[in-house]
Amino acid sequence: MHELAIANSILEAARAEAVRRPGARLLRVGVRVGELSGVEPEALSFSFEALVSGSDLEPLALEIETCPRRQCCPECGRVFRVVDYEVACPDCGAAETRCISGDELEMVYLELEGL
Amino acid sequence: MNRIPLEKKVLSENERIAAELRARFEEHGVFCLNFLSSPGAGKTTLLERTLEGFAREERVAVLTGDIQTDNDARRLARFGFPVKQITTGGACHLDARMVERALAAWSVDKLDLLLIENVGNLVCPASYDLGEAAKVVLLSVAEGDDKPLKYPAVFFRSDLLILNKIDLLPHVPFNIAAARENARRVHQDIEILEVSALSGAGLEDWRRWLEARRRAARRAPAPVPAAPIVTG
Numbered sequence: 175m176h177e178l179a180i181a182n183s184i185l186e187a188a189r190a191e192a193v194r195r196p197g198a199r200l201l202r203v204g205v206r207v208g209e210l211s212g213v214e215p216e217a218l219s220f221s222f223e224a225l226v227s228g229s230d231l232e233p234l235a236l237e238i239e240t241c242p243r244r245q246c247c248p249e250c251g252r253v254f255r256v257v258d259y260e261v262a263c264p265d266c267g268a269a270e271t272r273c274i275s276g277d278e279l280e281m282v283y284l285e286l287e288g289l
Numbered sequence: 290m291n292r293i294p295l296e297k298k299v300l301s302e303n304e305r306i307a308a309e310l311r312a313r314f315e316e317h318g319v320f321c322l323n324f325l326s327s328p329g330a331g332k333t334t335l336l337e338r339t340l341e342g343f344a345r346e347e348r349v350a351v352l353t354g355d356i357q358t359d360n361d362a363r364r365l366a367r368f369g370f371p372v373k374q375i376t377t378g379g380a381c382h383l384d385a386r387m388v389e390r391a392l393a394a395w396s397v398d399k400l401d402l403l404l405i406e407n408v409g410n411l412v413c414p415a416s417y418d419l420g421e422a423a424k425v426v427l428l429s430v431a432e433g434d435d436k437p438l439k440y441p442a443v444f445f446r447s448d449l450l451i452l453n454k455i456d457l458l459p460h461v462p463f464n465i466a467a468a469r470e471n472a473r474r475v476h477q478d479i480e481i482l483e484v485s486a487l488s489g490a491g492l493e494d495w496r497r498w499l500e501a502r503r504r505a506a507r508r509a510p511a512p513v514p515a516a517p518i519v520t521g
Binding site: 284 | 299302380413443
């Protein structure tokens with residue numbers, strides 16, 4: 175339920191970028207959400223649309239790229255996607271592997287027109 | 290139409306304030322912990338037992354977050370240490386600015402230990418860095434042993450898992466071994482303690498963990514000077 179606060183942070187960041195580019199109109203903002211980030215993409219989209227609807231930012235759209243959890247095996251170097259929390263290396267069987275992605279919550283791009 | 294790449298965190302404003310808080314804590318040697326759990330897992334009781342164990346001269350303070358009421362602050366103030374309630378008025382988590390504001394009236398340099406009790410919620414508080422040295426998550430055995438798999442973010446980001454209310458184990462279908470395994474599937478390096486804040490079981494382990502981490506933090510910030518190169 176903190177997705178509303180997260181959506182608001184995205185809008186504030188987008189607004190701040192737009193202010194630096196007078197005359198440009200915001201069209202779309204892209205974010206990256208990891209599956210370990212604790213942020214639910216659907217709830218985030220819903221919150222974002224609710225905040226934008228009827229505001230001066232309309233029709234700003236949100237594009238969410240979801241990122242799976244990936245681990246790296248220190249033994250054989252294999253990088254693999256984790257499914258069902260199975261973190262052992264699928265190649266060499268090493269039990270201890272290192273998480274290298276999956277908790278992202280990042281702004282990736284802004285699309286503007288009239289720049 | 291133009292696309293501008295923006296590689297920055299969504300919560301960069303929160304992270305900026307959290308980084309300032311962390312720098313202040315390190316500068317003044319304050320060890321800060323952020324306690325997270327679902328409502329009713331025993332954060333306040335664990336903090337009561339923790340404060341109870343400290344000598345009067347211990348320089349410890351507590352910030353406690355709730356959506357409404359100052360009940361927790363009143364419970365915690367009985368031990369004579371500074372306590373401040375942060376009432377979020379609806380927000381489901383604490384953020385770094387709330388902590389910054391709550392600390393404004395205190396002299397951080399007069400503290401050695403700051404304990405922050407987050408709003409009871411196993412999801413949202415995990416996204417907000419408060420400048421702490423570590424997050425501690427509590428899971429009570431009255432909840433399910435699969436909670437780490439259902440709510441991975443908070444377990445992924447916590448250094449320590451406290452399995453609380455172990456005095457209830459004979460009465461609930463909670464499988465401690467399964468809970469440990471589930472937590473480690475989410476976060477391989479998470480440390481785990483079994484505690485009953487009510488009966489006192491396991492509290493010594495918790496105090497040892499806390500003291501060991503405080504000692505390590507005191508040693509860590511001072512950079513080790515490079516050894517002089519002796520030639521000839």
